[in-house]
Amino acid sequence: MSLDPSDWNETRALGRTMVDDILSYLQTMRDRPVWTSVPADAKARLSEPVPRAGAPLAEVYAAFKRDVLPYPTGNIHPRFWGWVMGTGTTTGVLAELLAAGMNxxxxxxxxxxxxxxxxxxxxxxxxxxxxxxxxxxxxxxxxxxxxxxxxxxxxxxxxxxxxxxxxxxxxxxxxxxxxxxxxxxxxxxxxxxxxxxxxxxxxxxxxxxxxxxxxxxxxxxxxxxxxxxxxxxxxxxxxxxxxxxxxxxxxxxxxxxxxxxxxxxxxxxxxxxxxxxxxxxxxxxxxxxxxxxxxxxxxxxxxxxxxxxxxxxxxxxxxxxxxxxxxxxxxxxxxxxxxxxxxxxxxxxxxxxxxxxxxxxxxxxxGVDRLGAAIQKNIDQAHRLGDLVAAHPDLELLAAVSLNIVCFRYAPSGTAEKTLDSLNAAILIALQSRGIAVPSQTVLQGRFAIRVCITNHRSEDHDFDFLVAAVVAIGAEMAATAPFNARSS
Ligand SMILES: Cc1ncc(COP(=O)(O)O)c(C=O)c1O
Structure with a gap:
């Protein structure tokens, strides 16, 4: 007995479904939140005893579709700019399948x-x-x-x-x-x-x-x-x-x-x-x-x-x-x-x-020219975002943009310096947990920064407009409520 399928045609059909599903998933990723926390019921289902006896692949795949696929890091999404995470290509996905097949x-x-x-x-x-x-x-x-x-x-x-x-x-x-x-x-x-x-x-x-x-x-x-x-x-x-x-x-x-x-x-x-x-x-x-x-x-x-x-x-x-x-x-x-x-x-x-x-x-x-153009687009987008931030009265650019990273904060005039760190940390969490966008964070000269690192071939200029509008809207919403309104000078 080998570990190969007993019915190759059945596996072939299921494999085709998997390829279809993952390509559709990539094609429609813009319609979903950038990130969603794994819900408690999925977490519970993903904590199982050792599977001593096997199950049909279709069943295992159904579990994957229900409890795994919907909760990724999110770096495949056009508005994921956290840490330095690449987006992947559909060709790369297919290549992984072929590489594993050759093993x-x-x-x-x-x-x-x-x-x-x-x-x-x-x-x-x-x-x-x-x-x-x-x-x-x-x-x-x-x-x-x-x-x-x-x-x-x-x-x-x-x-x-x-x-x-x-x-x-x-x-x-x-x-x-x-x-x-x-x-x-x-x-x-x-x-x-x-x-x-x-x-x-x-x-x-x-x-x-x-x-x-x-x-x-x-x-x-x-x-x-x-x-x-x-x-x-x-x-x-x-x-x-x-x-x-x-x-x-x-x-x-x-x-x-x-x-x-x-x-x-x-x-x-x-x-x-x-x-x-x-x-x-x-x-x-x-x-x-x-x-x-x-x-x-x-x-x-x-x-x-x-x-x-x-x-x-x-x-x-x-x-x-x-x-x-x-x-x-x-x-x-x-x-x-x-x-x-x-x-x-x-x-x-x-x-x-x-x-x-x-x-x-x-x-x-x-082709490397097209990949290079995508890289250049990310660099241009970083400069454009830097300009948007610099031009906005309620935003502050915290470092010059050289490559593809923009560090900034929401800083309307009159807000106490000590409030800005916690306010911006809260804005960042809201951006992530509301599924709007995933920047990450850093601290520059003691100041908390929302950090946008663009290694994403799917991002478009309007995604950054959306980010700026969201930061300003969430910032205003939070600044008007406790604890931030109480701590403002
Ligand atoms: C400048 C720099 N060096 C090294 C690393 C580590 O790379 P990896 O996460 O692939 O191990 C990173 C990751 O973001 C990086 O930005």
Whole structure:
């Protein structure tokens, strides 16, 4: 007995229904609230004992349609702009089905899927200006990609055999980046055994870009104190405001001290596909560049990328070397295990899925020019929203718009500063829970900001008009009622 269907025709018919249903769901998503909390009855039904005995697939699918499908994060909706969440493409959805059907194992092997991943990586290198012989690998996302970059940096620049001895084999290692660097840096420093102390958070200027001189001074001071700097991290699009560090200056700084330059371009790197590519100029000079395709590449989760300029450096981070490779992972001179591209030697994952297919199919179907135009549209929309906010007497722009992020608050004149944080937090919750729109939040110079990050190919200008009107209406409604009216000056 296998686990295959006993009636293939029945499964085929149900599969067609599923494809129909999910495409209709995507086609009509604008008509639904952006987000709805999972109701108590659905939650209760989703808490079940281990299903020892099976049930017909049609029944399982009915449960999915009733209790799972209606309650997504909402990032497929045109008015979802929270955190940095991509929208996905219908082609990506279908590609996931096909990839799962083939179910290839992407450690390497002589197979089409490995050729597709290599092809996708070649396109990506070209699009961000990396050399053709650079190394790369697809990973789960930005955090994983950035960690891979820092791992390669450490092996290349630690000055001792950190793979053999661990961090105890030499002086304390240090890495530099701005205070605006995403929290992946802490995850990296902790999981790499260096501890969070290894990260030297450098101040930013008024535009939230790293203070390069302060960084230089800190590196010099650390060297004098016996620490071992190994990498500088540049941001091509900070998570807070979308600021792009002076990447050219950071390259020069890294060179002056013989350090590795890693650039986190989680979403910003993709600006290179658009007419605004000058905004991320310099990222092509990085020793390693991390970015996501599930953010501004619009493909469904998960798809991150790490590119490493020196192909040897990425291999040196993981490749055990022929002698040390376990017998069960050795390649033959022919047959399936012949080494085409052994992706498992380029990162932490051995078992790897066919992430590349959704990227390959989306890029081929849309064409990169069209994807770049969608990215440019998001940048234009951010500037337009920034202008709307700046022109509105009751709204305040809290950071200059550089890429695709707009941070603002409702701040009618006369409202006490101390009230504004809680008032705007309440506005944000109302926007989300009324299903109007999903921005997220941040704090800029101590002030609570409603943060709109646009990596959404479905958003139209009228969606942002709607947002502005909703913020002002909800703000006025709340400001007139307790507790906010009582706290106003
Ligand atoms: C600038 C930046 N770096 C890294 C990350 C982490 O990426 P991921 O969530 O894909 O792990 C994010 C996520 O938003 C980000 O904005």
């Amino acid at each position: 290839p194992h992407l450690a390497g092997y002589d197979q089409s899927a490995a050729i597709i991943e290599r092809q996708v990586l070649d396109w990506l290198k070209e699009l961000v200006g990396f050399p053709a012989d650079a190394s790369g690998v697809l990973v789960s996302g930005g955090t994983a990609a950035n960690i891979e970059g820092l791992m390669a940096a450490r092996v290349a620049k630690a000055g001792f055999d950190v793979r053999e001895t661990g961090v105890h084999g030499g002086p304390p290692l240090t890495v530099y980046g701005s205070v605006e660097t995403h929290s992946w840096i802490n995850t990296a420093c902790e999981s790499m055994g260096m501890g969070r102390r290894a990260f030297r958070a450098i101040a930013v200027d008024a535009a939230y870009r790293i203070d390069v001189n302060a960084c230089r001074a800190r590196i010099a001071a650390d060297i004098a104190a016996g620490e071992r700097p190994f990498a500088v991290v540049g941001n091509a699009g900070t998570v807070g405001t979308g600021a792009v560090d002076d990447l050219i200056a950071l390259r020069a700084l890294a060179d002056d001290f013989g350090l590795w330059l890693h650039i986190d371009g989680a979403f910003g790197a993709l600006a290179a596909w658009s007419d605004s590519r000058a905004l991320v100029a310099g990222q092509e000079t990085a020793d390693s560049l991390a970015f996501d395709l599930h953010k501004w590449g619009y493909v469904p989760y998960e798809a991150g990328v790490i590119l490493t300029r020196d192909p040897g450096a990425q291999l040196a981070t993981y490749q055990p070397g022929r002698a040390a490779k376990p017998a069960y992972l050795q390649s033959g001179n022919g047959g399936i295990s012949v080494d085409t591209t052994y992706f498992a030697d380029r990162g932490q994952q051995l078992s790897r899925g066919f992430r590349a297919l959704k990227v390959w199919m989306s890029m081929k179907e849309q």
